[in-house]
Structures are given as structure tokens and as C-alpha cells.
Amino acid sequence: MPQPASAQFDTGSLPIPAGLSVVWEGTRTALLDRAVGRFTARLAALGGIPAPAPDAPGGGAIPLHIRVGSDPGYLSIAAREQYRLTVDANGIDLVADGPAGVLHGLATLLQLVQAGPQQPSIAYARIDDAPRFAWRGVMIDVSRHFMTIETLKRQIDAMEMVKLDVLHLHLSDGQGFRVESRVFPRLTRVASHGQYYTQDQIRDLVAYAADRGIRIVPEFDTPGHSFALLLAYPELASQAPVPGDRHQVNVAAINPTLEESYRFLRRLYGEMGRLFPDRYFHAGGDEVSPTQWTKNPAIAAFMTQHGFATTQQLQARFTARIQKILQDQGKIMMGWDEVSEAPIPDNVVVEAWRGSKFIASATRAGHPVVVSAGYYLDFLLPASEHYLVDPLDPRASGLAPELAEKLRPKLGAMADALKLDPSATMTPVQDRLVMGGEAPLWTEVVTDEMLDARLWPRSAAIAERFWSPASVRDVRDMYRRLAVVQDELCVTGLQAQANRYRMAARLSPGDAGPVLALADATSPIRNYGHNHLVFHGTKIAPEQRMNTPSDIAAPDSLAAERFDDLAHRYVAGDRSVRPVLETMLTRWRDNDVAFQAVSAGHPILEEARPASQELKALAQAGLDALAGRKDTQWRAATSALLARQDQAVAASANMVVSRAAPQPPADLLQDITPGVRALAGLD
The missing domain is CATH 3.30.379.10 (Chitobiase/beta-hexosaminidase domain 2-like)
Incomplete structure (x- = not known):
């Protein structure tokens, strides 16, 4: 792979x-x-x-x-x-x-x-x-949670082994500015909150990656997502930042009408560009809150004076200025797809993230494109969801039009950005403008300890989508090979399994097995439903507790995937797999007794007791099906059990639902459900 x-x-x-x-x-x-x-x-x-x-x-x-x-x-x-x-x-x-x-x-x-x-x-x-696409990357957000150099080097080693060649580092955001600046030392003293990479560390990391054929593309996000930067240099802010205010952490923006903003960014980007020799430099540009500008009387007057009817037009002016600054420094500017909502220089590389339709619109305007829509690892979707998204398909990722309209009261203008365009098409000329893709991992609920398991093995499946011919789409075969690749990565240095064990042992010292057994048969809820404090509370990202069974469980339970595959083979007539199925189901059923014991008196684990009981019930239903018990009473009870699992999956089926719907106990989904449904004859 x-x-x-x-x-x-x-x-x-x-x-x-x-x-x-x-x-x-x-x-x-x-x-x-x-x-x-x-x-x-x-x-x-x-x-x-x-x-x-x-x-x-x-x-x-x-x-x-x-x-x-x-x-x-x-x-x-x-x-x-x-x-x-x-x-x-x-x-x-x-x-x-x-x-x-x-x-x-x-x-x-x-x-x-x-x-x-x-x-x-x-x-x-x-x-x-030879690869299908030249740009095959992952993006790691090191602002919301800081990642050590050692951890980043492990990811680079794994990337080399699956032929990924771009590491995009998101180095500034509301939670921190993560690179030492000698030109603007307050960025280090104030905006880093004590967690940053020295310039020598950056040079070492760049050299380490280059040795492995991997380019590091830095991102310093402006004009939005600039809260940490503006804490250090508040005179550049559109609105006065309020330290610790969660809303400001996400929306604080640089004032694009001040010449001082451009002088500052010219010097900052020049300093950072010398640390990162790659020609591509990501300047962000996403999620600028219009009110940051429209509620500033001076900015509003500037817009009127220059005939800007929308903040998108004002941002286009900002983007053109930044593009010229970077071009003068020998760099090619990249930006998130919002930068393309008004005319900008066509050599700006657009990263399509809100939906696949932006692949079509950006390439139609002549922009090179890197695709991340459909590959967001922090959605905690299984590898199969990403694997079937093709970088050249402008209708692959987004909300169905009817769902977008239903959610418009909650989404507002974002509904238009996320809505699929069923009419979107690509010409061969547009196809050639797609440089490739990358899989972003935003780290609101990912710590340094969790990074390996949240990136891998799903990034290996996405690497195949970026490298291999478009015709390679067999999901079952992908999962068979993915399990092997995951083991190879861990044997050669990745800490995904070791760190998951450490997290389980922290919850249950001396007897981590029952916790891991539950985690191995389940996966975390999806589409940001697990971001409790970020989306449902008032605290900023680093304050969420992240040592729960849902943080240990992987988005892909490879054990459950193997079980589901064997179950479907059994139903298709392969009776040789029955002993393996019985062994797996018996282990999951019997694990509940052990889990109930180790969880006693531990509040975090006690929250997962209902999830363990559901796993036991599903495993018993599978054993009953193998034993031939399918009477009316059993079918009714099993149907109700499976319906609960369907309801749990539906509760985090998209970003809007996941914020409002009640979630399953301990934020865990039961991944053996498809296999049990097949054995029960209820699929």
C-alpha cells in the first residue's frame, strides 16, 4: 500500500x-x-x-x-x-x-x-x-495541541513508508503561534504560551523530512484565526481581543486596512520563509468572521470608500497583497478555498476543504488546487469513507442539497458553502490543475499522545487514493492490506498501539486488557460530536479531557472490520470461518464481566459501562445466530438492539446533528454491528 x-x-x-x-x-x-x-x-x-x-x-x-x-x-x-x-x-x-x-x-x-x-x-x-498525483500530503495542526519534534518525526517516518511527500504544518491559530520569531519576539513570549519550536528545531525537522523525500509546507493563518498573534500585537486587530474568551479564540482577525498589517506580515513571512525552504507557503485565509470587519467603523468606512460591497471583496484585496509579498520572497501562496470567493491572482493555490465543488470552481478560474475535502481525519470517519473520495470528483464531498436546506436555519451562509453542486463537472484542462490532495488533522481533541493513532492507519489508505490509479477502489481488499501496513508501521517505530495501551493502563493500572478489548470493538462518534467543550461548552480546545475510552478507540476498528468480513463470508457459505467467529464473539461477550469489575469506582470508565453491555448483547446475538436461534422473540430483541446502534450512528452523521443529538454512552459506536446484522439475517 x-x-x-x-x-x-x-x-x-x-x-x-x-x-x-x-x-x-x-x-x-x-x-x-x-x-x-x-x-x-x-x-x-x-x-x-x-x-x-x-x-x-x-x-x-x-x-x-x-x-x-x-x-x-x-x-x-x-x-x-x-x-x-x-x-x-x-x-x-x-x-x-x-x-x-x-x-x-x-x-x-x-x-x-x-x-x-x-x-x-x-x-x-x-x-x-509512478504516482497519480504529485502532491500527497497530511496536515497536522500543532497550534490547538502542541506536538513534540519527536512525535512529528515519527509521522514523517511513516509517511515515507507509504509514499506521502508533503507535511503541511498548521503553525498558528487561536491557541498558539508555534515557531520562534526573532523579528517579533512577543510571538514567542506571549503567543506561544510556552510551547514553540526553536528555529534550530525547525531546521532540523525540515532536513529530517527532506532526507525522506518529504517537503514541509508551513501555514501561518491570516487574516482570521489570528487570536494568538493578536494577543502579542493587539494594534493589528480588527476588534480588541479578549484573552480567554472562547469566541475570540476562533474569530479574531487582523485589520486588512492597516498598512502596518502588511509591513508586519512581510517581515514575519520573510523570517518564516527562510526557515522553510519549500516554494509553497500557506497563508490560511479561512473562516474570516464578517463582523470582525463590518463592526469596526474604520474598516466599514474603508469598504465604502473602495466600493467593496462584501467582506469577500475586502479579503480578496488582502489576499492579493499577501500573494505579492510572498511572490517577492520567492514563494507561491496557498490558501483555503475562501480566498477564491472573489477574484484573486490565478497563481494562488486553492486548498478545497469545504466541499468538492470548490475543486471545479477554483480550477475553472485557473487556480492550481490541492484537495482536502473528503479527507478530514478529525471527522473520525472510517478509512473507507475517505478511500472512496476521488480528488477529481467535484461531487464527492459535501452536504446533499436537501439536507443543506434543512440545516440552513442553523448553518446560515455556511449551508451554501457545504452544499453539494450536482451539476459540477471537470474538463481535462481542469483535471490537470489538480496537484493532488492532503488529509488534514485538526487537533481540538487530539493530544501528542493520540496523534499516531489518529493519523494512522487511515493516512495509509488515503495515500493509496493519491498514488494509485483511480480504478483501485476495492474496500475489502484495502482493509485486508491496511491491517498489515498498520502492523508494519508499528513494528518499525510508530507508537499508535503503544500509546493506546498507555492510555488504557492509565485508566486501569494493572489490568488494561478489558479497556482495550472494548476499544478494539468500538469507534468514537463522528463529525465533531466528541468535541464537547469546543462545541457544547465555553472552554477552549486544550481543556477537554482526553483520556477516555472514546479517545483510545480508533476510527477504524480493524478487529471489528475483520469480524464483519468473516461474518459476510460465513453468510455467503464459507463455514470454515465459524470457529474464528465464535472465538471473537465469545471474547467480546465475556469481556463485559471484566470491564464492569475494572470500571468500579472509576468515573471515566463507569461512563462506558453501558457501551460494554451493548457489546456483550451484540456478541451474544451473534453467537445465538451461529447456533441457529432465530425464533420470533429473538428476532424482535435483536432487531431492537440493532436499531439502537443505527440510531447511535445517525446521531453523529453530520456536523450539525452531532452537536445537538443525544450521543451513545461514552461516545462509542459499536463496530461489530454490520457483522452481527449479517449473521442474524437482518441486513
């Missing part, structure tokens, strides 16, 4: 009892030597074999021939990423047009490693591969 553009697999495999010995042809560099070093270390971790030095001669090692060309476009949108990989009885050949192709070929080779009874081996294969 991701699936190659072209792959042929032959019968047999190449044993690797003593590892690999690299033979170089072409342009060998220190960067490539380090890449081979990482590969051999990961190979040793996955295969349990020694990791010889890259130049170690003979000794039973299998030859790995690498032929690589030079690529002046490495670490740019024009990088040569194609590679050809052959594994046969004679050894391994990797041919690449540039360093990026070598990195990708090694990542694929690692996934061909097979465990054997005596020794690992590599499957015979002939692979010719």
Missing part, C-alpha cells in the same frame, strides 16, 4: 537469510546511503534478520542493484518519482529516475517481505510504478 501502477507477481520468493548487499550504479549520494540504511534497519525489524552495513560484502547477502539518475527537481512538485523494481532468483534490481524513485522503490520492496518458517523472503515481482 499504495498499490503500484503496474505489478506482476510470480510464483516463488527470494530468501534473504543474511540481508541484502547494495550494488550502486549511477549517482550515489549521502542521502541515498542514508535511505538504504533506514531500509536495512526496517528490514531487520520486520524480518528478524541482521542489518549489515550497506556496503558489507558477500556473506550470503542477496544483491540489491540500484541504478539511479540525477534529478534537479528533487524535493519539488516536479520531482521524478517513477521507479521499476524486479525481484527474481538472481536478486533485486531497482531502477529510478531520481532519488525520490529510490525512496519509493525501497518502500515497496519492504512491503514485499514475507515471513517464513525458517527465514524471511521477498516475493518475486515486476513492478513499474
